[in-house]
Amino acid sequence: MRFDKIFALGNVYNNIVIDSIKYLLVEHSAFLTAYVIMPHHIHMILYIPENESLIAFMRDFKKYTSTEIRKQLEADKNLPQLERLRANAEKYPRQVFKLWEDRYDDFVLYEDYAIQQKFDYIHMNPVRAGLVENPEEWLYSSARNYILNVTQLLK
Numbered sequence: 001m002r003f004d005k006i007f008a009l010g011n012v013y014n015n016i017v018i019d020s021i022k023y024l025l026v027e028h029s030a031f032l033t034a035y036v037i038m039p040h041h042i043h044m045i046l047y048i049p050e051n052e053s054l055i056a057f058m059r060d061f062k063k064y065t066s067t068e069i070r071k072q073l074e075a076d077k078n079l080p081q082l083e084r085l086r087a088n089a090e091k092y093p094r095q096v097f098k099l100w101e102d103r104y105d106d107f108v109l110y111e112d113y114a115i116q117q118k119f120d121y122i123h124m125n126p127v128r129a130g131l132v133e134n135p136e137e138w139l140y141s142s143a144r145n146y147i148l149n150v151t152q153l154l155k
Contacts, residue, residue, distance in 0.1 A: 005039035006069060006081065006099065007140075014140050016068045017042060018154050020061055027060070028052045032154070036122050037140035038129065043122040045109070058104050066099040119146075 007013050014037050021044070025032055031047040048054045073081050088098035109115045123146070126138035135143035144150045 007037050007042075008039035009076075009078070009081070012072055013069060016065055016072065018140075020064045020068070022154055023064075024057055024060055028057045030057060032142075034119050034122050034142045035140075035154075036125050036138065036142070038125055039131075043125060045115070045118055045122065054106055062100045066097065069099055070097050 007017070017037055021032060021035070024030065029049050029052055032044060033047065034043075034045040036043050046054070046057070048057060070082070070085065073085070082097070085097040085099055089095040092098060107114075107118070109118060123135040123141060123143035126132045126141060127135055132138050134147075135141060136147040138144075
């Protein structure tokens with residue numbers, strides 16, 4: 001499966017992700033502590049209460065964002081990206097478009113050092129990718145909150 005840099009196409013695509021996260025945090029009584037939206041993937045550190053489900057959160061996230069991003073690509077008449085999403089879905093009989101991989105990586109973080117390690121990894125992603133020199137320069141990252149004392153976690 002090939003993924004192009006969907007989230008490099010403009011703020012509207014990143015805002016679809018942000019709006020979905022904001023809604024799902026309330027819907028699932030979850031708490032977001034760190035995130036970064038990269039050109040073709042995202043990272044999040046979430047707290048999901050025991051009576052909620054990470055599986056349900058991610059299912060809802062992927063379903064909503066896939067639909068809205070496809071609609072935006074259609075509105076933008078971005079045929080190459082739409083064709084890529086169609087090609088991604090060829091092996092999946094019940095899908096016409098496929099944006100996300102079926103799987104996602106989840107780690108349970110208990111220790112402070114592990115949490116800090118994941119925070120640093122997430123926030124340094126744009127720096128390692130050569131997109132910015134400093135993590136707080138990346139607009140779609142919670143590094144801005146922690147380094148610049150921006151109070152709103154999601155843009």
